[in-house]
Amino acid sequence: MNTEKENVVNEKLLKPYDPKETETRIYKIWEESGYFNPYNLPERHKEHFTIIMPPPNANGSLHAGHAVFVTIEDLIIRYKRMRGFRALWVPGADHAGFETQVVYEKKLEKEGRSRFKMDPKELYQEIMDFTRSNKAFMENQLRELGASCDWSREKFTLDADIIKTVYKTFKKLSDDGLLYRGKRIVNWCTKHQTSLSELETTAEEKTDPLYYIKYGPFTVATVRPETIFGDTAIAINPHDKRYADYIGKEVELGELGHFIGRKKLKVIADEYVDKEFGTGAVKITPAHDPNDFAIGLKHNLETVEVVDKYGKLNDKTGKYAGLKVDEARKLVAEDLKTAGLLEKIDDKYKHSVKSCYKCAKTIEPKIMNQWFVKTAPLAEKAMKAVSSGKIKFVTEKFEKIFFHWMKNIQDWNISRQIVWGIPIPAKICNKCENGFADIEDEIEECPKCGGEVYDDPDTFDTWFSSGQWPFAALGYPDNNDYKIYYPTDVMETGSDILFFWVARMIMLGIYVTGEVPFKTIYLHGLVRDSERQKMSKSKGNVISPIEMSEKYGTDALRMALIVGNTPGSDMALSEDKIKGYKHFANKIWNASRFVLENTKDFDFDGKPEMTNEDKKLIDELAAEIKEITVDIENYRFYLAAEKLYHYFWHNFADVIIEKSKTRLAGEKKGERESAQWTLFEILATLIKTIHPFMPFITEEIWSFLPIKNKRLLMIETWPIALDNDKKHDQL
């Protein structure tokens, strides 16, 4: 029997650190512990804390942006859990309507197939299978990144209860008069064959020829001569003396009339027309231009559609029928020239053109009957929630951007002509074209005219459902989770979806539940490469988080994603950076080995007499941890991570451990024990503090520490308590 007590150093620690083996094993231990579910947490965890995970699109691998949100949210959740909160992180997956459909269409294209030749139901089922397998794949990737979310509460945006909630909201909007179906000019993508919201288009500056066309007694300037067949008026400014006599009259078009197939056109006056621009006279094409459409409504003009949904001219254009818009443009211009109707061409005209954010094809403004949400009243309340401080942005800059958008918000087109999505629960009248919300599927004839009705074939804009995510995912209105965890605490997501998602969640959250969906918004920027270039497959500069995690360990990846990542600004990521933190993991590993090997004979039951020098070290440590804690509380994770890195490496390892070597080797008993205790104390404290940042390696080392009645590190108590003077911008 050993008379001398000896702490055994785990033999794993004597070998180099193996992240891959460790991470898989540790994650399993966490998952099996049940602690991801707040209800399984020990007694001391009382106050609630929730984050709803931005559900990743279930249509591919996780990219660096996903890795950022996983890292930051997991860091927050782990920190709060250690601080004694009943921390809940609700994972989810998004069917991501249009996005997924686009991804799937590309896949079909590669296979030489097309969605337009497929039965919609068959297509839907195929995409469903595709999404389901991607979803499982994606969830495992989340595990690889160490996400300590509660899988038992995982939701999918196409779950029956989510759809039910979304339908109820649709009905409520309808009942409250905040929903309307109407013929409007929508942004039509001729490739994807669907309308898009304002946000799903990008404006690009282009230089196009501006054609000056002799138009009866006027000359008008236009970039789209091919729409001339849809002109139903000429507009001038009411104060324009040059044309005052023509107001309200019909003018003979003469030669041009033969050309476009109508003899006369009405002249209207509207402030919209700028006297200084072009000739001061504008041709009005209500069916193919948003501004003209608005004028058309105001002046009750006829709308004549001349471009079809494939972006080709239709049979109202005579010989041009069947031509694509840009082909027709050139031809019409040439023919006008031949006919002597083209006065001049200004070929340096700069203007901006909207295009589809996915395929970059020019948007064809098109009149369609669609569902719109009246956003102004919702935006009003959303802005109030922010200005009153009920919702706080971590950086002020986003508050400004948010208000700017909210003040100028337009009604939201929520109809999409794609199969992959939640079907809009509505009936459309065959006769009068009116639409009616019908979530119970009970309307059999048109309530207005008694006509025959059919199911709305469209699906919801995916953001309409994800905009309801926080309360829907928690089981609004009856589920206990909703009652306990809503409003949630922090919404952390990419700044690029501030309008798409965050703003909509605020509007719909307040509208449906009467409460804000979350109290704090933390937005991270884009992950760029080391040269600050956007990552893209074509540039070949994409850093795959999963690949990096497998090569250098998730902990290293996580540190690389936190250090230098300030809220709201884009961050630069390089493989070298990740490698650097792999070295850090190595450092932690080896320092731990050193401490444990040198405390083998130490009796951890009693605290030895401390030397003054060691007392000072412990005080300094406490001050450091306090500072780091305050940084975390104030969302300065980049600072906290850097300080931990710096303190561990350049203070603890380089100075404290180095200096301890002579004392450990020395014969003076008191000195040696004091040093041993101090080293161990500092190590254990740092391991705890680093845990939210680098959860795997710290949990592993923790398991080696000779501490009695040890629990998992993930539920250990945070090393210091904070004063209770919480500032409102704190976690």
Added chain:
RNA sequence: GCACCCUUAGCUCAGCUGGUUAGAGCGUGCGAUUCACAUUCGCAAGGUCGCAGGUCCGAUUCCUGCAGGGUGCACCA
């Protein structure tokens, strides 16, 4: 056009409410290293904190203007 952000060492960025010699990581140079370290350690070089004003005892930090870069929103055919 309107709005927002950025401009600090070769690169990527910190610098919180203005206060002693402006910091980190990476990179570079020189040296050390059989002692926990698929390395590591020490030392060093390197910045008129975009430009011009202003407020202040004092500004990288606050204000104004300008220049350059970026992003968002909108738009007159």
